[in-house]
Amino acid sequence: MKATLLRLTRSHLFWPCVTLVLLCLVNVHFNPGFFDIEIKDGHLYGSVIDILNRAAPLMLIAMGMTLVIATRGIDISVGATVAIAGAVAASLIGGSLVIKEGVQTYVSNTPMPLAFAAALAVALLCGLWNGLLVAGAGMQPIVATLILMVAGRGVAQLITEGQIVTVYYEPFFFIGNGFIFGIPVSLYIVAAVLGILLLLTQRTALGLFIESVGINPVASRFSGISARALVFWVYAFCSVTAGIAALIITSNVKSADANNAGLLLELDAILAVALGGTSLSGGRFYLIGTLVGALIIQTLTYAIYSLGVPPEINMVVKAIVVFGVCIIQSPALRDLLLKHALRSGGPA
Amino acid sequence: MSATPVLVMQDICKSFPGVTALKDAQLRLFPGEVHAVMGQNGAGKSTLIKVLTGVETPDSGEILLDGRPIQPKSVDEAQKIGISTVFQEVNLCPNLSVAENIFIGRFPIRGIAIDWKAIEREAKAALAALNIHVDVTRTLSEYPVAIQQMVAIARALSTEAQVLVLDEPTSSLDEDEVERLFDALRELKRKGIAILFVTHFLDQTYAISDRITVLRNGEFIGEYAASAISRLELINTMVGREIDEAGFAAQSAADAAPPSEYPFVTVKGLGAAGRMHPIDLNIYRGQVLGLGGLLGSGRTETARMLFGIDRADSGTIAIDGAPVRLSSPRKAVQQGIAFCPEDRKTEGIVADLSIRENIILALQARRGIFRYLPRRVQSAMADQFIKQLGIRTPDAEKPIGQLSGGNQQKALLARWLATEPKMLILDEPTRGIDIAAKLEIMDLVKTQCRKGLAILFISSEMSEVLRVSDRIAVLRDRRKVGEIEGKAADEQSVFRMIAGAEA
Numbered sequence: 001m002k003a004t005l006l007r008l009t010r011s012h013l014f015w016p017c018v019t020l021v022l023l024c025l026v027n028v029h030f031n032p033g034f035f036d037i038e039i040k041d042g043h044l045y046g047s048v049i050d051i052l053n054r055a056a057p058l059m060l061i062a063m064g065m066t067l068v069i070a071t072r073g074i075d076i077s078v079g080a081t082v083a084i085a086g087a088v089a090a091s092l093i094g095g096s097l098v099i100k101e102g103v104q105t106y107v108s109n110t111p112m113p114l115a116f117a118a119a120l121a122v123a124l125l126c127g128l129w130n131g132l133l134v135a136g137a138g139m140q141p142i143v144a145t146l147i148l149m150v151a152g153r154g155v156a157q158l159i160t161e162g163q164i165v166t167v168y169y170e171p172f173f174f175i176g177n178g179f180i181f182g183i184p185v186s187l188y189i190v191a192a193v194l195g196i197l198l199l200l201t202q203r204t205a206l207g208l209f210i211e212s213v214g215i216n217p218v219a220s221r222f223s224g225i226s227a228r229a230l231v232f233w234v235y236a237f238c239s240v241t242a243g244i245a246a247l248i249i250t251s252n253v254k255s256a257d258a259n260n261a262g263l264l265l266e267l268d269a270i271l272a273v274a275l276g277g278t279s280l281s282g283g284r285f286y287l288i289g290t291l292v293g294a295l296i297i298q299t300l301t302y303a304i305y306s307l308g309v310p311p312e313i314n315m316v317v318k319a320i321v322v323f324g325v326c327i328i329q330s331p332a333l334r335d336l337l338l339k340h341a342l343r344s345g346g347p348a
Numbered sequence: 349m350s351a352t353p354v355l356v357m358q359d360i361c362k363s364f365p366g367v368t369a370l371k372d373a374q375l376r377l378f379p380g381e382v383h384a385v386m387g388q389n390g391a392g393k394s395t396l397i398k399v400l401t402g403v404e405t406p407d408s409g410e411i412l413l414d415g416r417p418i419q420p421k422s423v424d425e426a427q428k429i430g431i432s433t434v435f436q437e438v439n440l441c442p443n444l445s446v447a448e449n450i451f452i453g454r455f456p457i458r459g460i461a462i463d464w465k466a467i468e469r470e471a472k473a474a475l476a477a478l479n480i481h482v483d484v485t486r487t488l489s490e491y492p493v494a495i496q497q498m499v500a501i502a503r504a505l506s507t508e509a510q511v512l513v514l515d516e517p518t519s520s521l522d523e524d525e526v527e528r529l530f531d532a533l534r535e536l537k538r539k540g541i542a543i544l545f546v547t548h549f550l551d552q553t554y555a556i557s558d559r560i561t562v563l564r565n566g567e568f569i570g571e572y573a574a575s576a577i578s579r580l581e582l583i584n585t586m587v588g589r590e591i592d593e594a595g596f597a598a599q600s601a602a603d604a605a606p607p608s609e610y611p612f613v614t615v616k617g618l619g620a621a622g623r624m625h626p627i628d629l630n631i632y633r634g635q636v637l638g639l640g641g642l643l644g645s646g647r648t649e650t651a652r653m654l655f656g657i658d659r660a661d662s663g664t665i666a667i668d669g670a671p672v673r674l675s676s677p678r679k680a681v682q683q684g685i686a687f688c689p690e691d692r693k694t695e696g697i698v699a700d701l702s703i704r705e706n707i708i709l710a711l712q713a714r715r716g717i718f719r720y721l722p723r724r725v726q727s728a729m730a731d732q733f734i735k736q737l738g739i740r741t742p743d744a745e746k747p748i749g750q751l752s753g754g755n756q757q758k759a760l761l762a763r764w765l766a767t768e769p770k771m772l773i774l775d776e777p778t779r780g781i782d783i784a785a786k787l788e789i790m791d792l793v794k795t796q797c798r799k800g801l802a803i804l805f806i807s808s809e810m811s812e813v814l815r816v817s818d819r820i821a822v823l824r825d826r827r828k829v830g831e832i833e834g835k836a837a838d839e840q841s842v843f844r845m846i847a848g849a850e851a
Contacts, residue, residue: 205712205720208705216698222657222689223763224681224713283700 012277016292019275019325023299031306043179047302055298056186057082057245059291060193061265062272064241066290067197067234069273070214072282073134073141075235078242078269080152081126082262085246087159089119090256095169108169116247123243126152127236135232145235149266156258166255176251186248190291193241197287207285210234214282268297275325296325352415354379354542355400355431355511360409362395369395370406374568375561377511377542382533384545384553384574387563387586388754388782393546396563397515400544401433402426413510424453432509434500434517442489442496447471449488450503474502477535479528493691494521501529505536512536513544516780518552522642522808530556548782549809550579564588587784610669612771612802613685615654618663624649625827626663631771636793636803638817638834640810640842646826647806648690651773654804655687656680681714686764690775690806692753696760699749703741703759704730706748711766733762737792754785761792771802778812790816810839822846 008014027034027047037046061078068075092115093108108115126148133144167173178185201207212220213227221227242262250256274280275296276289300321304314327333355377362370370392377383385393398404400411402420411418413429420426423433440449450471455462471484480498488496501517518526533543533556547553553560554574562569562585569585577585611630619626624646631637639647652658654665656674664671667683674680677687689695698706707730708721715721721729730744737758741751748759757777764772774793778786793816797803807813813820817834822845830845 203720205715205717208701208709208712209717212698212701212705212709215700216694218695219698220709220713222655222677222687222695223710224678225709226676226678 012286012289013292015328016276016289016296019328020292020296020299023296023303027299027303027306030303039182043182043184047306049184051295051298051302053184053186054302055294056184056190057248057262058265058268058272058297059190059294060241060245060248061238062269062276062290062294063193063197063287064238065266065269066273066276066278066285066287067210068141068238069270069278069280070210070282070285071231071234072214072217073231073235074270074280075130075145075238076142076266076270077126077130077145077148077152078238078245079262079265080149080156081123081239081242082246082249082265083153083156083256083258084126084159085119085123085243086250086256086261087156087165087258088122089115089247090165090167090250091159092118093167093169093172094165095167095172097168106168106170108172112169112172119247120240120243123239123246124236126242127239128232130239131232131235134235135228153258156256156261160256160258162258164255164257167250172251173254174251176248176253189244189248193244194287194291201287211283211285214285268294271322272297353377354414356410356412357396357400358410358412360396360399360411361407362399362404363407368566370399370566372568373409373563373566374571375400375544376571377544379510379542380537380540381558382537382543382545382556384547384557384560385563386547386553386560386582387569388784391563391586391782392566393563394515395566397433397513397544397546400426401431401513427507427509430508430510431513432504432507432511433513433515434497434504435515440488440496440500440503442487444488445485446475446482446488446491446499447484449499450474450484450506452503454507470506471502474506475499477505478502478532494525497521498525498529501532505532509541511542511544513546515546516548517545518547518549524642526552548780548786550582550783553582554579562586583783586782612668613654614666614669616664616666618650618653618660618665620649620653620658620660620662623658623826624653624660627821627823627828629821629828631802631804633770633802634797634800635818636797636805636816636834638813638820639804639806639823640813640820641823641846642808645823645846647823648775649826650823651687651775651804651806654680655685655773657687678713681710681767684767684770685773686710686767686769686771687773688757688760688764688775688777690779692756692760692779697748697756700747702745703734703739703748703751704744706759707733707744707762707766710763714767729766730762733759733766737762738788753779754781754789757781757785757789758792761789765796769801771804772796773804773806775806776808777805778807778809786812810842814839814842 024034031047034047037044037049039045065075065078092110093112095106095108098105098107130145130148133139133147134141175185180188201210209220209225209230212225213230217227246262249261272293273290275293276286276291278285278289300318304317309317353376355375357373357375360370360373373392373396375385375396385396387393395404399406402422402425405421418429420429420431426433441452444452447467451467456466457463458466468484475482475484475498478498478501480495482491482495488499497517501514504512517529521529536543545557557574559571560574560577560582561571562582564586612633613631615627615629617626617628627650629637639650641647649658653660654674656676656679659675665674666672672683674683680687698709704726708726712721727744733739734741734744739755739758739762741755748756751759777789781789790812793803793805805813805816814834814837819834820832820837820842821828822830822832822842824846832841832845
């Protein structure tokens, strides 16, 4: 029993899950109906579903970020990439309501699949740029991606011509607000990306190579791994996850705001990765941990709102909780507490 | 030597999960002596040093400094009470200047600002005491490992120390530099400082030590006066069984495989401006080609060009007569070339990955991302190599960084043997490895060679090069100055060639 418990605490998922459960308990305390799920209009409805749905873009980006961080890198341009991809999608779809032969029909400027492809292609382009700077030119990742972080919103402004582009094309809203079999569409997307990633990192050598390059790039190269190509594509992939997230976000708010779409999302994504147990110095990475990390962040945001914390101080509250979570997850502090507990507990 | 020890370690015990690293270890250190601690890998030398210098806390036992019990909790604390340490792996900041590295953490203050002039002046003086004259304002990483090692020693010497601990300080130094270091140590001895010296080199042990403490499997075996124990006795004490160095040499000479007619690799005029003058080499299947020469003579540079790490700007490489372009390690691996680099820690092992993952890494890299070896095959392969090469570990899932140096080296050999290479480049494969493991590794190399593998062997220990090589290419100042048949060569003839006399 004790051994099982000990093994459980050693699992990298243990502390993130404990944190998430604690946050949920806080929510339940202030809102007894927190876990209630009802079926309305044929789909699931409730706080938990809402949190999952809203966390979807963050979960997607954080998964891409996990791989980048595992290679010892970081990508702080994902927020800007969201703005660019969102602007492309919204501008291309635009849309209007016309009445054709007495029937209301929504018409998009460009066919929606084409608009999606364009948005994702632009996101990919952002990632190729980052990858080129980091893997090709050997720039430090934080500096390399800072360029796009700063310039990206300007590019998005150019695309939207400084306006907030509103979308009036009903089918587009499905991806951010729709349900399939009662479950939000965005969660299917998260599941699909997670599935692909798990397959690639566990059933192919990709995971091993990423970890190896993250721990010791020189030794990896000397073993015959194309470390640079690997890093290049990891950045490209990370930006694509930002592109997918952009589609969900844009669809959800039915508009693209070059200034505010995905604002500070990069920091939340990095935080989600860190909360999930992946070290920022690279190496071993934990995709499921990252998802739990993203849920922690979204649950925290939800709790702050539902507690009625005044909006002007909610960042402070968030900061305090994040600080606490990071402290709990610090191995040094944990050892200290464990030692203390053992001493006060007497001979076991 | 005075009659009372300055430092006494008594009945030190230390276990880690699954292993007992030290069991009732003893050590006495007198002022003004050089005391060598010897033992094989995993004998507990490193742990003993770590306990002494505050890196690890002992489970039980006592450390007395000047008769007072001490319990250092950190290297910093140990240094404050007079125990300075130079660790095996250079522990410096490569991006700071040499002077900053020497004085880091205790910059002299003048008024309210750091006194940079004093730092520079004193850093220069500290290095001059070791007979090293370099620009101390330049970044440490601009200098070779040997200089970095001397900087680490200068740093340790520049604090007021009663006890100076040197953990394998000479493993990256050439003979001249070792001599300089020993001069400096003798000077310190005269000042009454007690020096604890951990090394694998027998010659050095006898050249500098007054007394020797031997550990084996974490246990204290004995304390001997260096003048009272012969080499053979010492080796047998360390290993706990009889080892015959001479017999090993005889056996390998007798087994020299007949060389194939055509060279596997033909190198013609391969050179890189500023790094290496054009060099010609022929490497045959089933033969060991040794590269002899002093540190900085171009041994590693040659190896790196052959493995596609550094680009050559002149010359050609042909494999089985067909010209190839080795523009990256990946290309070299595809041609069946394998490379065990000089710096095991930064260029060889992937420390946090398991032994299994480290062993299959090169093979998997050659297979590519999508032809992933099933976990079952990986484990079988790892277990087979662990058994075959005698890697000492409870299982294949242990992170390789936790193994001792010799076992890490064996695992790296396994990584390359798994790819079934045609040529193996070994750059200092036995650095920082104890005698028994050294012989085991050399034995493995010879066995593989007999199976038809071509081997390029680099070592700064000339006796080792002579012992294993069928032919020796001699390098001096980044150019090849000659080639000798292994059987005909002795140290003198090679050194004469290096020195420039016509042989």
